[in-house]
Amino acid sequence: MESDGNFHTLEYRDGALHLIDQRRLPGEESYIECRTEAEVADAIRTMVIRGAPAIGVAASYGMAIAAARSAEMSPSDQAAALDAAAEQLAATRPTAVNLFWAIKRFRAAARESGSTGKALAEELLELAHETHREDIAICRRIGDHGAALLPPGSSILTHCNAGALATAGYGTATGVIRSGFRDGKVSRVFVDETRPFLQGARLTAWELSRDDIPVVLITDNMAAYCMHLGRIGAVVVGADRVAANGDVANKIGTYGVAILAREHKIPFYVAAPLSTIDMDTPSGAGIPIEERSPEEVRRVGGELIAPEEVEVFNPAFDVTPAALVDGLITERGVVRLAEGESLSPLFEGSSAS
Amino acid sequence: MESDGNFHTLEYRDGALHLIDQRRLPGEESYIECRTEAEVADAIRTMVIRGAPAIGVAASYGMAIAAARSAEMSPSDQAAALDAAAEQLAATRPTAVNLFWAIKRFRAAARESGSTGKALAEELLELAHETHREDIAICRRIGDHGAALLPPGSSILTHCNAGALATAGYGTATGVIRSGFRDGKVSRVFVDETRPFLQGARLTAWELSRDDIPVVLITDNMAAYCMHLGRIGAVVVGADRVAANGDVANKIGTYGVAILAREHKIPFYVAAPLSTIDMDTPSGAGIPIEERSPEEVRRVGGELIAPEEVEVFNPAFDVTPAALVDGLITERGVVRLAEGESLSPLFEGSSAS
Numbered sequence: 001m002e003s004d005g006n007f008h009t010l011e012y013r014d015g016a017l018h019l020i021d022q023r024r025l026p027g028e029e030s031y032i033e034c035r036t037e038a039e040v041a042d043a044i045r046t047m048v049i050r051g052a053p054a055i056g057v058a059a060s061y062g063m064a065i066a067a068a069r070s071a072e073m074s075p076s077d078q079a080a081a082l083d084a085a086a087e088q089l090a091a092t093r094p095t096a097v098n099l100f101w102a103i104k105r106f107r108a109a110a111r112e113s114g115s116t117g118k119a120l121a122e123e124l125l126e127l128a129h130e131t132h133r134e135d136i137a138i139c140r141r142i143g144d145h146g147a148a149l150l151p152p153g154s155s156i157l158t159h160c161n162a163g164a165l166a167t168a169g170y171g172t173a174t175g176v177i178r179s180g181f182r183d184g185k186v187s188r189v190f191v192d193e194t195r196p197f198l199q200g201a202r203l204t205a206w207e208l209s210r211d212d213i214p215v216v217l218i219t220d221n222m223a224a225y226c227m228h229l230g231r232i233g234a235v236v237v238g239a240d241r242v243a244a245n246g247d248v249a250n251k252i253g254t255y256g257v258a259i260l261a262r263e264h265k266i267p268f269y270v271a272a273p274l275s276t277i278d279m280d281t282p283s284g285a286g287i288p289i290e291e292r293s294p295e296e297v298r299r300v301g302g303e304l305i306a307p308e309e310v311e312v313f314n315p316a317f318d319v320t321p322a323a324l325v326d327g328l329i330t331e332r333g334v335v336r337l338a339e340g341e342s343l344s345p346l347f348e349g350s351s352a353s
Numbered sequence: 354m355e356s357d358g359n360f361h362t363l364e365y366r367d368g369a370l371h372l373i374d375q376r377r378l379p380g381e382e383s384y385i386e387c388r389t390e391a392e393v394a395d396a397i398r399t400m401v402i403r404g405a406p407a408i409g410v411a412a413s414y415g416m417a418i419a420a421a422r423s424a425e426m427s428p429s430d431q432a433a434a435l436d437a438a439a440e441q442l443a444a445t446r447p448t449a450v451n452l453f454w455a456i457k458r459f460r461a462a463a464r465e466s467g468s469t470g471k472a473l474a475e476e477l478l479e480l481a482h483e484t485h486r487e488d489i490a491i492c493r494r495i496g497d498h499g500a501a502l503l504p505p506g507s508s509i510l511t512h513c514n515a516g517a518l519a520t521a522g523y524g525t526a527t528g529v530i531r532s533g534f535r536d537g538k539v540s541r542v543f544v545d546e547t548r549p550f551l552q553g554a555r556l557t558a559w560e561l562s563r564d565d566i567p568v569v570l571i572t573d574n575m576a577a578y579c580m581h582l583g584r585i586g587a588v589v590v591g592a593d594r595v596a597a598n599g600d601v602a603n604k605i606g607t608y609g610v611a612i613l614a615r616e617h618k619i620p621f622y623v624a625a626p627l628s629t630i631d632m633d634t635p636s637g638a639g640i641p642i643e644e645r646s647p648e649e650v651r652r653v654g655g656e657l658i659a660p661e662e663v664e665v666f667n668p669a670f671d672v673t674p675a676a677l678v679d680g681l682i683t684e685r686g687v688v689r690l691a692e693g694e695s696l697s698p699l700f701e702g703s704s705a706s
Contacts, residue, residue, distance in 0.1 A: 026657075026659065026660050027657060159574075190666075192574070193548070193650070193658070193659070194574070195546065195548060195572035195573065195574060196572050198658050198659075201650075201651075201658050201659035201663075202658060202659065205659050205660055205663045206659075206660050209660050209662075209663060214664070215663055215664060216664045216665065216666050217650060217651070217659055217663050217664065217665045217666075218650070218665070218666050218667075219548035219549050219573070219605070219606075219650055219667075220548065220572070220573045220574040220606075221512075221545070221547070221548060221573040221574075221605055221606025221609060221610075222605055222606070222666065222667075222668060222671075223609065224606070224608045224609030224612060224671065225605060225608055225609075225668055225671040226666065228608065228671070228672075252572070252574055252575055252578060253572075253573075253574025253575070253577070255577045255578055255581065256574060256576065256577030256578075256609065256613055257574075259577060259612065259613055259616050260609055260612055260613075263612050263616075297546070297554075297570060297571070297572055298554075298570070300653040300654065300656060300658065301653070301654070301656040301658070302656075303653060303654040303655075303656060304379075304380060305546070305551050305554050305555060305653065305654070306379065306546070306551075306554040306555065306558050306559075306570055307379050307558055307559050307562050309562075310558045310562060310568055310570050311567070311568060311569045311570065312569065312570045312571070313543075313569050313570075313571050313575065313579065314571075314572075314575075315575060315578055318575075318577065318578040318581070319581075
């Protein structure tokens with residue numbers, strides 16, 4: 001499949017899902033092999049792979065693997081195995097909705113298929129490949145729609161990693177950056193390091209550098225000063241879940257960046273596929289926010305950077321209200337919602353796939 | 354002298370200035386001994402000691418040490434030695450104005466003293482001790498003035514370390530927290546970890562925990578979400594330099610926190626002694642902002658957290674405009690400036706010491 005800068009975020013071959021281990025980047029480029037749905041679930045939970053669209057594609061392969069592993073069972077046992085796989089995958093991370101979107105898609109496909117056994121397994125593997133290819137094509141469309149918004153030579157700020165590593169390839173926010181750089185719209189990218197997991201420093205800086213896109217790394221708390229200095233022309237981030245009213249859950253810190261951008265009159269854009277929009281959640285208040293281990297804050301790598309017993313609050317996401325979003329960039333174009341409006345028109349005339 | 358939680362930020366004994374090595378906290382509590390003004394300058398530059406008031410007191414002892422080391426010289430050679438020490442100390446860090454305040458004070462004292470040689474050295478050492486004692490007394494007054502602003506049981510957010518470790522003891526922002534906790538005004542303190550140097554995680558969380566004040570450590574990018582959740586009642590920070598119009602230079606990230614506080618209608622207070630106010634700088638635009646090594650951002654401890662060659666922007670401070678400051682808490686009380694007003698009335702009827 002697609003590679004950006006000569007790596008694969010995920011690749012299915014020889015009956016296994018191969019994932020680049022994002023916890024070890026940029027120091028080490030190693031791959032993890034998942035041969036069971038439990039291994040896929042584990043890779044999602046421990047953040048070997050992260051990023052809403054990439055999690056969706058990984059879960060798709062997880063469902064296909066479960067179907068293959070149960071191919072010799074009776075149809076009802078295979079159905080039960082798929083139910084169990086769905087449950088296992090769904091229990092990994094609560095916020096990114098692409099996970100649930102993918103699981104739902106695969107359960108529906110299994111239910112609606114006339115096949116069972118090996119034939120069903122083959123159908124679901126083909127659907128996983130299709131989801132994979134689709135994701136890359138969607139990212140390219142998002143990238144082109146987003147690039148069209150930017151004036152030439154823009155300096156972009158991004159937060160976390162909504163890149164090739166967060167998707168099947170190309171990226172959402174990073175897709176906008178890639179298309180923009182290709183078209184002369186983007187000259188330079190300021191990357192928030194994005195504590196505690198450092199996706200910006202470790203992943204975004206790494207993947208953009210490999211594509212020779214000029215990067216300036218900053219700590220999260222430098223964004224406001226960079227805006228004050230006039231160094232940021234636009235902010236582009238990804239999303240983990242977008243509610244029906246346009247509220248956006250994304251990596252912790254996004255909400256603060258959106259407020260700072262508004263204060264400095266800098267446009268704030270969110271790039272996300274339709275699969276990240278959750279029409280069943282009316283507003284951001286209904287999006288579950290994952291809290292992760294205190295150790296992620298107390299330590300960097302192995303190193304303790306705070307008193308060992310200190311209390312920590314470690315929410316992994318926050319919610320940016322739709323009113324702070326100057327444009328939601330999807331594969332179907334750019335939407336800006338006024339108060340009380342809904343994203344539902346985006347899904348008209350489609351099966352919301 | 355004063356200890357908080359059983360440590361000394363700085364202590365002069367046996368002809369040497371002993372400094373707790375703040376780069377090694379909280380993992381290791383070790384002390385560095387400075388016997389020459391060059392060693393004091395080095396300790397300031399490498400951030401063995403940091404925090405505007407503490408830097409001022411350390412520089413005071415540096416000048417006293419230079420006088421002692423030149424006590425056997427001719428009066429003109431001793432004066433030249435003091436000039437050289439002043440120059441060396443002044444070249445360490447550009448933003449914190451207490452450094453220049455202390456150097457100016459000691460040069461004036463040396464010039465105005467009738468003494469030379471050993472007698473002058475003794476006078477300057479006494480002045481350094483006085484500066485040290487004064488700083489602690491000032492912090493206590495700041496603490497009491499600040500605590501009076503807070504409603505009972507307040508939850509405070511602080512950024513960086515304006516604590517006992519940033520002063521001769523007790524702290525400025527942390528002084529407000531200590532007095533507030535004693536008086537039932539403060540129930541809990543959210544501490545921004547404060548990348549890249551992690552003064553919040555390493556120093557503030559450590560010193561408050563040692564005083565049994567409840568601490569919750571967060572990464573810098575979580576502050577906005579904590580405010581949104583209603584968990585922050587007030588923000589209290591220190592300052593490295595306050596301009597005549599009330600603009601505040603403080604640790605990078607402070608400006609962003611001030612914008613976020615205003616957005617959430619949370620009062621934002623700055624705690625600083627008069628020695629941090631620079632009446633010679635009309636506004637924040639005139640405050641020099643130190644840029645530090647990219648390695649501070651690329652690495653945490655020894656560990657590389659970003660591509661080795663990635664470009665980094667590492668400003669150590671930013672400027673918060675006076676309009677975002679709901680109160681400047683000094684040893685003479687709390688001031689809130691309207692646009693176009695100056696801090697000069699604070700210095701009336703004093704020698705601005």
